Amino acid sequence: MSDYILELKGITKIFPGVKALDNVHFSLKEGEIHALMGENGAGKSTFIKVITGVHQPEAGEIFIRGQKVSIKNPKDAQNLSIAAIYQHGTAYQHLSVTENIFIGHEKMTKLKTINWKQMHKDAAALLNRLGSSIDPHSVMGNLTVAEQQIVEIAKAISTNAKIIIMDEPTAALSKRECEELYRITEQLRDEGCSIIFISHRFEDMYRLASRVTVFRDAQYIGTWDVDGISNEVLITKMVGREISQIYPKQDVEMGEEIFRVDKLSKTGYYKDVSFSLHKGEILAMTGLVGAGRTEVCQGIMGIEKPDSGKVYLEGKALSISHPSDAMNYGIGYLPEDRQKQGLILDWSLGQNVTLATLEQFTHGSIINQREERQKSKELLERVKTKALSVFDKASSLSGGNQQKVIVAKVLNSDLKVVILDEPTKGVDVGAKAQIYEIMSGLAAQGYGVIMISSEMPEVLGMADTILVMKEGRVSKIFSEVKSVTQEQILEAAMNT
Numbered sequence: 001m002s003d004y005i006l007e008l009k010g011i012t013k014i015f016p017g018v019k020a021l022d023n024v025h026f027s028l029k030e031g032e033i034h035a036l037m038g039e040n041g042a043g044k045s046t047f048i049k050v051i052t053g054v055h056q057p058e059a060g061e062i063f064i065r066g067q068k069v070s071i072k073n074p075k076d077a078q079n080l081s082i083a084a085i086y087q088h089g090t091a092y093q094h095l096s097v098t099e100n101i102f103i104g105h106e107k108m109t110k111l112k113t114i115n116w117k118q119m120h121k122d123a124a125a126l127l128n129r130l131g132s133s134i135d136p137h138s139v140m141g142n143l144t145v146a147e148q149q150i151v152e153i154a155k156a157i158s159t160n161a162k163i164i165i166m167d168e169p170t171a172a173l174s175k176r177e178c179e180e181l182y183r184i185t186e187q188l189r190d191e192g193c194s195i196i197f198i199s200h201r202f203e204d205m206y207r208l209a210s211r212v213t214v215f216r217d218a219q220y221i222g223t224w225d226v227d228g229i230s231n232e233v234l235i236t237k238m239v240g241r242e243i244s245q246i247y248p249k250q251d252v253e254m255g256e257e258i259f260r261v262d263k264l265s266k267t268g269y270y271k272d273v274s275f276s277l278h279k280g281e282i283l284a285m286t287g288l289v290g291a292g293r294t295e296v297c298q299g300i301m302g303i304e305k306p307d308s309g310k311v312y313l314e315g316k317a318l319s320i321s322h323p324s325d326a327m328n329y330g331i332g333y334l335p336e337d338r339q340k341q342g343l344i345l346d347w348s349l350g351q352n353v354t355l356a357t358l359e360q361f362t363h364g365s366i367i368n369q370r371e372e373r374q375k376s377k378e379l380l381e382r383v384k385t386k387a388l389s390v391f392d393k394a395s396s397l398s399g400g401n402q403q404k405v406i407v408a409k410v411l412n413s414d415l416k417v418v419i420l421d422e423p424t425k426g427v428d429v430g431a432k433a434q435i436y437e438i439m440s441g442l443a444a445q446g447y448g449v450i451m452i453s454s455e456m457p458e459v460l461g462m463a464d465t466i467l468v469m470k471e472g473r474v475s476k477i478f479s480e481v482k483s484v485t486q487e488q489i490l491e492a493a494m495n496t
Helices: 044-051 074-079 097-102 116-129 145-158 175-190 202-208 231-239 293-301 323-329 338-342 349-361 369-382 399-411 429-444 456-462 486-494
Strands: 004-015 018-029 033-037 059-064 067-069 082-085 163-167 194-198 211-216 219-225 257-266 270-278 282-287 308-313 331-334 417-421 448-452 465-470 473-478
Touching: 004 044, 018 033, 018 044, 018 059, 018 194, 018 211, 033 175, 033 202, 044 082, 044 163, 044 194, 074 082, 082 145, 097 116, 097 145, 116 145, 145 163, 145 175, 175 194, 175 202, 194 202, 211 231, 219 231, 231 429, 257 293, 270 293, 270 448, 270 465, 270 473, 282 293, 282 429, 282 456, 282 486, 293 323, 293 331, 293 417, 293 448, 323 331, 331 399, 338 399, 349 369, 349 399, 369 399, 399 429, 429 448, 429 456, 448 456, 456 486, 465 486, 473 486
Parallel strands: 018 219, 033 194, 033 211, 082 163, 163 194, 282 448, 282 465, 331 417, 417 448
Antiparallel strands: 004 018, 004 059, 059 067, 211 219, 257 270, 257 308, 465 473
């Protein structure tokens, strides 16, 4: 018998024009949580799809408990007790929790009809086993992201999966929800499941995993015991170079006030929010999930119009009823949800970058496509997007590279203020450093930058001013960031 429940040896996967996996190796022990880390585009997603039968490798072998297997489709993977929980959920939003859990392996009566009573009962039992009280009759689309992930886990164990792959499961969760996911993951391990946990967050790895494997540029770099590798070494293995400055913030002398928000309010969301922003300043808005940060910025942009309050740019009161109004004034916005709000996934990278500024390339009623492509290419190269060409679809890129496309889109506009909502969410450490460099460069050029962030290290590492929100109100503003601690920020976010 093998020491491993799952082994992959020499896996190679080639798509037209790109080698997505190049002679990759991986091994998973029984009852182990094994972290898989690497930059966006390192090959992690393709690796999952090879294990689950979505893609067939050009070369290599897969072994389950020492026996060579062929996984030609997802059904083969399910029969081998393999299940995956993806970062961007594959749930059917209009169906019930029960239907999502048992889709594809429904329980039938002797008359060959669906046994709804038994399925609802079994769904409740599975959710209860995970410590959840979610109603099996609930519509999936009405659940929170964290609850939907619990349902996805219930679906995995409903197939008696013994090998479970979790792809960035904490990316969109609050700290409390992460703790709940950690509890469930450890419970599954203790019940005998073997788990591949893919994450960009070092805290996930240290909290859960006993071993970590790193991929870089579609290749296997190595496997280490988590207790035996430092953060610095791990980062170097992931990006292929030392990152001397994770937060490459330039020293910029702040100029005059460029932007001001005065008593902005929207019933049920935020009240009397006031702050000012100067040229060359990075202002970080932070607080607990649900504190109203995103809602305030959407109010500024005219996405959800405030009930009262004023917004001023260079001392002049603005009238903003639509995002195009804000952009025309010189205020740009990078949304938190890049897939739903930031990109048209079926469009090319070039089309996405120039979408909001087509008038720049329009002469009469004709778009100068050559000029448009050239500008897109320049901006995509500026933010170091990994892609073959401007003709690639946005859907073909990794999450971090999709984020860079949105940054390029924002940079294509003639702006004075840039609002970045969770700009490094779901982005690897190398791409984070590049995004921070872009932010710092914008500030150095005299832009005013507002960054919404839930990550305390980047708030402390990048901000000139920290605005903490709590329950829709400004709790505290820190202007001397060098002396501020995470504890002080959390206290302002949580205290009454």
